[in-house]
Amino acid sequence: MGKLTQAELHAIKEKAESYRADMTAFLRAIVRNPGESAEEAAHVETIRREMEKVGFDEVKVDPQGNVMGFIGSGETLIAFDGHIDTVGIGNRDNWSFDPYEGYENETEIGGRGVSDQLGGTVSAVYAAKIMKELGLLDKKYRIMVVGTVQEEDCDGLCWEYICKEDKIRPEFVISSEPTDGGLYRGQRGRMEIRIDVKGVSCHGSAPERGDNAIYKMADILQDIRALNNNGDAESTEIKGLVKMLNPKFNPEWKEARFLGRGTVTASQIFYTSPSRCAVADSCAVSLDRRMTVGETWESCLEEIRQLPAVKKYGEDVKVSMYNYDRPSYTGLVYPIECYFPTWVIPEDHPVCTAAVAAYHDLFGEKRIGAEAVRAEREVRPLLDKWTFSTNGVSIMGRNGIPVLGFGPGAEAQAHAPNEITWKQDLVTCAAFYAALPSYYEK
Known part of the structure; x- marks a missing residue:
């Protein structure tokens, strides 16, 4: 299929608008139950029932707990991903309304997870309904809407399972993480690094008899x-991570500049000591490492190992990567390294060009949104990137399946108290999702 006619585009937008109230009710029904990572069972059941209600051809839940709905019979599978776990609510005193009961007014919906990112799943479910009702899927395409688990704990773990164990590999995936009305083609990666330092304890009254691990770690920090x-x-002994934006150090510097430089920071510190009257005999820190294009888990670990202070203390220092092995709500354990690769698709990638063309035909050349956010969105580029991490780290980063992001809500609402999204975004995304397959050509 090629581009849609104006009449077809109008019918899609009209259908999406007609489901505004249904999408609002669906979103509030999901939010009503807490659903933190590894505790998503109620969210899965709510989504499963809605998929069956709106007419999906097949609905199933895999052994990890991901809920999947399918529409169409074509050979080319296009997937819409939305993680259905949320973070906790934090300090309840910071909320001006009940985070699970939520609220709605004429334009907004409030509640934990409405932007990050239950709204995206809602729009995708109703987009599939629209595609089926308007006959937008010929024998070429099959649509998969998946509500994925444990993303907040370990982004991408769900898609490692879907690709490796469920043996599902879509042609491409649309991530419905919040994009503030933009089309997002990449994100920085991240990894969780641990540094362990050994020392020797002694009585604190004579510290020279021991080997203080905290002091060693202070040098490393x-x-x-x-x-x-x-x-x-050239004269800088420890060259900063900004070097990856320099053509001299990184052949992929252009996309690195697009995504932004990498960063590293100490996020946690631990120690052991016989008492407060003793020298510490071990110290460890966690590092949050954000990676740009051209950086890998191997290069990041080696970069730490080559720091002067790390080399100075030799075998007393161990640099490693964390692992994740928390059971899902079904009890399944699927261990993985805490490495979440950088990914980006080129502007001229077929998925990117199809998305831009569909967006332009539906909505014009600028980001759109509810009146409250329209002005701040319009000045931002339509084609952009996420600041945070998404399931794209596995879909594209580990498995090479193209990803493009377009989702209701705002990044700034993620993990914040008094989280809101906008009803207009649900409608806009449902229309875009429904139109996109018609614009894609291999």
């Missing part, structure tokens, strides 16, 4: 800070 903050001049 100074080098970590330098790695994040320094420039990349």
Whole structure:
């Protein structure tokens, strides 16, 4: 299929608008139950029932707990991903309304997870309904809407399972994470690094008899800070991560500049000591490492190992990567390294060009949104990237399946108290999702 006619586009937008109230009710029904990582069972059941209600051809829940709905019979599978777990509510005193009962007014819906990112799943479910009702799927395409689990704990774990164990590999995936009305073609990656330092304890009254692990770690942390903050001049001993934006150090510097430089920061610190009157005999830190294009888990670990202070303390220092092995709500354990690769698709990728063409035909050349956010969205580029991490780290980063992001809500609402989304975004995304397959050509 090629581009849609104006009459077909109008019919899609009209259908999406007609389901505004249904989508609002569906979203509020999901939010009503808490659904943090590994506790998503109620969310899955709510989504499963809605998929069956609106007429999906097949609905199933895989052993990990991901809920999947399918429409169409074509050979080319297009997937719409939305993680259905949320973070907790934090300090309840910071909320001006019940985060699970939520609220709605004429334009907004409030509640934990409405932007991050239950609204995207809602729009995708109703987009599939629209495609079926308007006959937009010929024998070429099959649509999969998947509500994925444990993303907040371990982004991408769900898609590792879907690709490796369910043996499902779509032609491409649309991530329905919030994009503030933009089309997002990439994100920085991240990894969770641990540094362990050994020491020798002794009585605190004679510290020279021991080997203080905390002091060793203090030296290492100074080098970590330098790695994040320094420039990349030839004379700089510890060249900063900004070097990856420099053609001299990174052949992929153009896309690195698009996504932004990597960062590293100490996020946690631990120690052991016989008492408060003793020298510490071990110290460990967690590092949050954000990666741009051209950086890998191997290069990031080696970068830490080559820091002067790390080399100075030799075998007393261990640099490693964390692992994740928390059971899903079904009890399934699927261990994985805490490495979440950078990914980006080119502007001229067929998925990207199809999405831009569909968006332009439906809505014009600027981002749109509810009146409250329209002005701030319009000045931002339509084609952009996420600041945070998504399931794209597995879909594209580990498995090479193209991903493009377009989802209701705002990044700034993610993990924040008094989280809201906009009803207009649900409608806009449902229309876009319904139109997109008609614009895609291999």
